[in-house]
Amino acid sequence: MAIVLHRCVVTAAFVGPVALVLWCVDSWMARADMWPWLAGLLHAIEVTGQVLLTLAWILLAVAPIGWFVAAAWEGRNKDSGAGWLTRPDRDDADSWVDERMVSKALAHLGIAPLNAFFKNGGELHYSVPARRDGKGTFVQVRLPLGTTADMVADRRDKLAANLGRAKLETWPTEGDEAGVLDLWVADKGVLASKAGVWPLQHDGQVDVFDGVPFGLTQRGVIVNAPLIEANWLVGGRPGQGKSSALRTLLLGATLDPTAELWVFVMGESPDFEPFRPRLARYRMGMDDAVAEAAVKALEELLAEMERRGKVLGSQPGQPPKVSRKLADRPELGLHPLVCAIDECHELFQHPKFGKRAAELAVRLIKRGRKYGIVLLLATQSPTKDSIPREVTRNVSCGVAFSVADQIANDGLLGSGKYRAGIRATDLRMKTDRGTCVAVGVTDASFELIRTFYVPFEDGVDMVTPVIERAVALVNEAGRAIAPAEIEPAPVDHLADVARVMRGEHRVPTRVVLARLAELNPGEYERWTFSDLKGMLAAHSFGPRKSGGFQVVRAEDVAAALASRG
Numbered sequence: 001m002a003i004v005l006h007r008c009v010v011t012a013a014f015v016g017p018v019a020l021v022l023w024c025v026d027s028w029m030a031r032a033d034m035w036p037w038l039a040g041l042l043h044a045i046e047v048t049g050q051v052l053l054t055l056a057w058i059l060l061a062v063a064p065i066g067w068f069v070a071a072a073w074e075g076r077n078k079d080s081g082a083g084w085l086t087r088p089d090r091d092d093a094d095s096w097v098d099e100r101m102v103s104k105a106l107a108h109l110g111i112a113p114l115n116a117f118f119k120n121g122g123e124l125h126y127s128v129p130a131r132r133d134g135k136g137t138f139v140q141v142r143l144p145l146g147t148t149a150d151m152v153a154d155r156r157d158k159l160a161a162n163l164g165r166a167k168l169e170t171w172p173t174e175g176d177e178a179g180v181l182d183l184w185v186a187d188k189g190v191l192a193s194k195a196g197v198w199p200l201q202h203d204g205q206v207d208v209f210d211g212v213p214f215g216l217t218q219r220g221v222i223v224n225a226p227l228i229e230a231n232w233l234v235g236g237r238p239g240q241g242k243s244s245a246l247r248t249l250l251l252g253a254t255l256d257p258t259a260e261l262w263v264f265v266m267g268e269s270p271d272f273e274p275f276r277p278r279l280a281r282y283r284m285g286m287d288d289a290v291a292e293a294a295v296k297a298l299e300e301l302l303a304e305m306e307r308r309g310k311v312l313g314s315q316p317g318q319p320p321k322v323s324r325k326l327a328d329r330p331e332l333g334l335h336p337l338v339c340a341i342d343e344c345h346e347l348f349q350h351p352k353f354g355k356r357a358a359e360l361a362v363r364l365i366k367r368g369r370k371y372g373i374v375l376l377l378a379t380q381s382p383t384k385d386s387i388p389r390e391v392t393r394n395v396s397c398g399v400a401f402s403v404a405d406q407i408a409n410d411g412l413l414g415s416g417k418y419r420a421g422i423r424a425t426d427l428r429m430k431t432d433r434g435t436c437v438a439v440g441v442t443d444a445s446f447e448l449i450r451t452f453y454v455p456f457e458d459g460v461d462m463v464t465p466v467i468e469r470a471v472a473l474v475n476e477a478g479r480a481i482a483p484a485e486i487e488p489a490p491v492d493h494l495a496d497v498a499r500v501m502r503g504e505h506r507v508p509t510r511v512v513l514a515r516l517a518e519l520n521p522g523e524y525e526r527w528t529f530s531d532l533k534g535m536l537a538a539h540s541f542g543p544r545k546s547g548g549f550q551v552v553r554a555e556d557v558a559a560a561l562a563s564r565g
């Protein structure tokens, strides 16, 4: 720029005086008196000036028409435009994705209805135009008639190639409707790096109510994995990182001094050995005794859940769930209780204990969340025979490392996820070790998480120092690693009936039974009409008929309570 300016000044300094002299000479002398060559030069300058002036006028008149034609042409042009305009020369030019590029990529997927749409000059509607989203670009597009998001997800390879990305960097998933495509495209190469050191490796404490640092999402944000009010199912092919992920979750929980931790490893594996000093219960091995201990633990967790339900019910205002404040009061025994079962398929498929374990796990997963009881399950084999379907349906957080097929994918992440494009089948063995697809961990429909890794192998043990810190934290807080058992309060049937009347004048007996089962499943789940009738009879009253139904009347219950004193 400086050079150009310099040259302009030099030229003007030379041409200016010459032009001035010529103008003066031309003004004071007649051309006939001049030297012929000078008169010829002045004439040539005059003619050139006139030609340029005429051309300028013509250009001025034609310019708007030309402008209009060019604009119309450019508007109809569906190419990605001049590269230097649409992709400025910036550091992220390599990662640039815009609507035109996406349209072009979609137009070359070989999907017949999409092809026809583009052939007829159709233009896609972008409900969310290309915008930066973490370390990538997100667009949302309404697909034309006859095209669904899963058709695009099925051609992920081609879409990735058309966008100049690796398959793992290209995430076409179903939006709010089948015809809406959510597309997230990673910046080139950002997913190749590992997550880095676990943020709590060297210091820090955890409040499990706030979650545990688990990994980095595709957007480069740290995931604080929810543990409270959550249950986890983690799976994938052997050696892809699921035990390490389970260990990271649990390691986070150890740093909350109020948390009680149980671990059962249904196989011979030293993965959780360093945790021993911080665990209230730990069993590891292939033998039946470990399976038996795990089932017993599940039974006790269920009983504990019922006890906690009653404790909550007896608190002022009957809080619906365990809170940090309640968990901090050791006398209530409402602290977070985390139970991890690694290789859980071995337990669920156990010939003797499998059925009972499955039944108990399902009940815990369905109801334990409110009570601060958390179940973490990890498995290599997430099929419907190895993991009860109800477990998959009800866990809140599903994590899939590299899996072999759609069955394993949906067994971990929930049915329909593969179809919707949420696929851990695209994670490559070894290359993507430690990276998983997760649902339920954040509000997003899925996350691609590069998990933190706390090594415990080949003589490197970075777990033990964390456990030592965790034990010190428990001691400092004056807590116990294995809190003493708190006796369950005796069940008061009449008071429970009074509670489930919920201030209503009369309540049908079937509703009373349903509410009782909800209040205390362990006690009332199997109750029938005759159980209820028998209990009421013991208090000298019974259901009455009203409007064709058997009902319990609030005044009868109140009278029975009053006469009891």
Ligand SMILES: Nc1ncnc2c1ncn2[C@@H]1O[C@H](COP(=O)(O)OP(=O)(O)OP(=O)(O)O)[C@@H](O)[C@H]1O
Pocket (backbone or CB within 6 Å): 194, 236, 237, 238, 239, 240, 241, 242, 243, 244, 245, 380, 433, 434, 435, 450, 451, 452, 453, 457
């Ligand atoms: N997040 C990660 N980052 C880097 N490497 C990892 C990560 N997670 C796991 N690995 C590597 O993968 C190896 C296997 O991990 P891990 O034992 O957790 O796998 P797994 O799926 O539980 O295997 P298995 O089914 O055999 O128990 C680890 O020893 C480690 O070297």
